Amino acid sequence: MNIHSPSLFTKLPVMSDKKKRILQATEKLLAEYGFHGISMQMVAKEAGVATGTIYRYFEDKDDLLHQLHDHILSYVAHKISQNISDDMPLQQRFRTMWLNIWNMATEDDAPLINRGQFENLPRRKCHEQRLLEKKMFAQVDQLFEEGKACGLFKELDNEILSVLSLETSACLARKHINGVYKVSDADLESAIQASWDAILQH
Amino acid sequence: MNIHSPSLFTKLPVMSDKKKRILQATEKLLAEYGFHGISMQMVAKEAGVATGTIYRYFEDKDDLLHQLHDHILSYVAHKISQNISDDMPLQQRFRTMWLNIWNMATEDDAPLINRGQFENLPRRKCHEQRLLEKKMFAQVDQLFEEGKACGLFKELDNEILSVLSLETSACLARKHINGVYKVSDADLESAIQASWDAILQH
Amino acid sequence: MNIHSPSLFTKLPVMSDKKKRILQATEKLLAEYGFHGISMQMVAKEAGVATGTIYRYFEDKDDLLHQLHDHILSYVAHKISQNISDDMPLQQRFRTMWLNIWNMATEDDAPLINRGQFENLPRRKCHEQRLLEKKMFAQVDQLFEEGKACGLFKELDNEILSVLSLETSACLARKHINGVYKVSDADLESAIQASWDAILQH
Amino acid sequence: MNIHSPSLFTKLPVMSDKKKRILQATEKLLAEYGFHGISMQMVAKEAGVATGTIYRYFEDKDDLLHQLHDHILSYVAHKISQNISDDMPLQQRFRTMWLNIWNMATEDDAPLINRGQFENLPRRKCHEQRLLEKKMFAQVDQLFEEGKACGLFKELDNEILSVLSLETSACLARKHINGVYKVSDADLESAIQASWDAILQH
DNA sequence: AATGAATGAGCGTTCATTCAT
DNA sequence: AATGAATGAACGCTCATTCAT
Missing domain, CATH: 1.10.357.10 (Tetracycline Repressor, domain 2)
Structure with a gap:
């Protein structure tokens, strides 16, 4: 068998660009400001999308965090x-x-x-x-x-x-x-x- | 030397009844709802005191959590x-x-x-x-x-x-x-x- | 020179309808209840907007009062x-x-x-x-x-x-x-x- | 007729010592912190009395301020x-x-x-x-x-x-x-x- | 699909007032 | 008469969520 390849990430290319940006923004902000310090508005701004756009890709804040958990x-x-x-x-x-x-x-x-x-x-x-x-x-x-x-x-x-x-x-x-x-x-x-x-x- | 005695808790009897109830309520809620799911109002209700009463014993929410940490x-x-x-x-x-x-x-x-x-x-x-x-x-x-x-x-x-x-x-x-x-x-x-x-x- | 024209108000038409309503509501309440008798909730209600909406146009209560001062x-x-x-x-x-x-x-x-x-x-x-x-x-x-x-x-x-x-x-x-x-x-x-x-x- | 005498203050000696202290404390705090910045607790502390004591001499906060107005x-x-x-x-x-x-x-x-x-x-x-x-x-x-x-x-x-x-x-x-x-x-x-x-x- | 203004419930906190002692 | 712990309504403000555009 060969060196492990990032096969787990094959679903990522399917992921819309916006969704990926939102997840990345969330991760960055979470690291910088901690759990208490981030709002959906902040995530939207960091990701360069409108607030409402987040809700096209994630059911609610919990879902965003769940998906980030899986992602990480x-x-x-x-x-x-x-x-x-x-x-x-x-x-x-x-x-x-x-x-x-x-x-x-x-x-x-x-x-x-x-x-x-x-x-x-x-x-x-x-x-x-x-x-x-x-x-x-x-x-x-x-x-x-x-x-x-x-x-x-x-x-x-x-x-x-x-x-x-x-x-x-x-x-x-x-x-x-x-x-x-x-x-x-x-x-x-x-x-x-x-x-x-x-x-x-x- | 003898079996360890609970000397660390000698300060507890000095603690007012209300303060102890607030700490216990906080602990319970923290276990039940997690860090992000509790509010001062919830703590007050669970402890059976008025919201303002918490602030008689703790400077603010952070202080309450700090003291709970020490307590635990x-x-x-x-x-x-x-x-x-x-x-x-x-x-x-x-x-x-x-x-x-x-x-x-x-x-x-x-x-x-x-x-x-x-x-x-x-x-x-x-x-x-x-x-x-x-x-x-x-x-x-x-x-x-x-x-x-x-x-x-x-x-x-x-x-x-x-x-x-x-x-x-x-x-x-x-x-x-x-x-x-x-x-x-x-x-x-x-x-x-x-x-x-x-x-x-x- | 001619009769003074309201050039100072040329910025007013640019002002959003909501912002104007908030300022007017504040002025009215200030006159009615005085400085110490008004809350942001009252202003919101009087202006017919949600509390949070005020904070879209004004940084905080102080800013609202400052801007009202300038406005008047x-x-x-x-x-x-x-x-x-x-x-x-x-x-x-x-x-x-x-x-x-x-x-x-x-x-x-x-x-x-x-x-x-x-x-x-x-x-x-x-x-x-x-x-x-x-x-x-x-x-x-x-x-x-x-x-x-x-x-x-x-x-x-x-x-x-x-x-x-x-x-x-x-x-x-x-x-x-x-x-x-x-x-x-x-x-x-x-x-x-x-x-x-x-x-x-x- | 002579130089004006402080006849208006003849009621003051009748005033209880505590009441006078409360009024003076209020005046001092009002000057220092302004209208927004004083609470009954602060007045009590400054006057060296218990909070409840204020209510023996003044009906409520408004009354305290009224009487201070008259006093001044x-x-x-x-x-x-x-x-x-x-x-x-x-x-x-x-x-x-x-x-x-x-x-x-x-x-x-x-x-x-x-x-x-x-x-x-x-x-x-x-x-x-x-x-x-x-x-x-x-x-x-x-x-x-x-x-x-x-x-x-x-x-x-x-x-x-x-x-x-x-x-x-x-x-x-x-x-x-x-x-x-x-x-x-x-x-x-x-x-x-x-x-x-x-x-x-x- | 995407926006962002608007919402309003809920937050942490304060404080005028009460009341058992 | 005097106390001060306790109260809880109300404060300024935030933010997850919605919806007309």
């Missing part, structure tokens, strides 16, 4: 799977994913996730949503399945393995960004190793 | 340190703390923490705040320090050790409560062991 | 200069202005000035504002300058001459309207003569 | 009549009154009048109020009556004479204080003379 989620899934191929050794794949998460949360081009605003976005609770997420993070699932199959990983559900190892990356990045605690490069390596230790069969 | 934080610190004494073996202390977090997040009397709304409460960024938090989680720090001193734990900052091991408990509990993934008793034991593995010197 | 000021300047031409004898010009003020304050279509609420409207203190006022009352200034030039009037600053002679008209009108004292036609003639005496070189 | 009015009447005795020549009496008004409005000890806040105080419109005012300004009336009796002044009602001559002092002082126009000492003398000219039989 697919971006995240894409980013996590970057530079991963099936023939890489398990630990290297793990390390790459861990750093993908760290970099994404730490870099400037994903300002929303940095600020912890993403978690606050209203999520649809429905079943399809869960299935979608499952599909998006197929690469992660595959990693865990393979690790368990060869007796390397603990025999736990992927959800739990994910919390034990990868969630740590996001959690640490959040603290790093918030300024709560500055993580050095050496810290980073140790944290990756420790996350690996957590899921390893000892 | 001290509750959390208290809960985490429950049933911990210095002469318990390290692993037992760790296990107890891990479960303290799990139970707290899982039980009904701490509805806010369950929903992950707590993290998003506005925090005061000042230095004193950080010191206070440090003091509150003294038991956690002591555990990590002792573990490192006897060569049992990895030589990492307590903040990182905390993310690697205890944060896992909260994260898992959140998913459990949200219905994202149901954690069985066996899962729980495995997760505790895995969290322990994460910080252990291998 | 230009109306006053216009009214004062009515039926004045440069070739009229000085005393006739004075008499006309004096009566212009009296009539304006006494008639029904300028309810605000009647009640002395106008003076208390918040004013912008900036320099441009002062220049604007100067320009608006050019006719008044010209009268005083000519009077001084030909040795008829006392050698005093126009501001003082204005207080001594024309302010009297406004002051008397205010008392007349307030019912404090009813001014007869004979009184009026005497008052005009006395105002004239005040600035005359004796 | 009697102060003004007292000030105007200062240093006036019946045997002084008319013009000297006039000049003294004119300057009494000017000084009062210009000095620091009557901060309220300076700011034009006094005029805005709600006034009772009733007949008794008018009689009271009449009585308070007896000295002014007497001046005008004597002037008319000896053929010196124009045969006009005292109200009109007052507007023509003394009101000028207040009006000028207002502009002086507001910074609209700075009045020099020479201006002052000229203005007094002009005010005198206004009411004089020519």
